[in-house]
Amino acid sequence: SQQGEEDPQALSIQEGENATMNCSYKTSINNLQWYRQNSGRGLVHLILIRSNEREKHSGRLRVTLDTSKKSSSLLITASRAADTASYFCATGTGAFGTGTSLTVIP
Amino acid sequence: EAGVAQSPRYKIIEKRQSVAFWCNPISGHATLYWYQQILGQGPKLLIQFQNNGVVDDSQLPKDRFSAERLKGVDSTLKIQPAKLEDSAVYLCASSLIGDAYEQYFGPGTRLTVT
Secondary structure, X not given: OOOOEEEOOEXXXXXXXXXXXXXXXXXXXXXXXXXXXXXXXXXXXXXEEEOOOOEEEEOOEEEEEEOXXXXXXXXXXXXXXXXXXXXXXXXXXXXXXXXXXXXXXX | XXXXXXXXXXXXXXOOOOEEEEEEOOOOOOEEEEEEEOOOOOOEEEEEEEOOEEEEOOOOOOOOEEEEOHHHOOEEEEEOXXXXXXXXXXXXXXXXXXXXXXXXXXXXXXXXXX
């Protein structure tokens, strides 16, 4: 199954700043999903963007999808300490990347 | 709405022993997934069921791993015999149907093989 690759592997920012992480994939997709994982709540679905969509918002999250470049980005605005977690993209059934580890410093 | 339930939460076994994990998905979810997540890595799909049929088990080490989903609801994943490299968190997830919908994950079972 295809796999997304997240970039950067690790990101450290100050509370209140924006965080951007990227996902690249190799073959065509029907949709792309972003998940968050922290020790307290396990793996949680954040947002799903379909292949015919270019941008999607959910609260402080903004996801873009560029199917011509086979890439997606997740933007978290006005970050909080509680956003500290690993973020994964999933590009098909069960095809998770290795994740971006985000640390938000209070 | 109740979430995905998994048990046990933790398991420690010696190599060559057997172990089984149980998962109860969200009611009404036709698709059930088992993942293996090794520390520092993303989840790796082991097997996907739709109702009680297998959709994808291409990454399941079939010489030692087996899974079943009886009556299209609960599922069990078994490892026999376990190896040291099987130490990982085993995650169960469910979704309405297929990959067009988000997956809901259980808390996972942390397996340590010594």
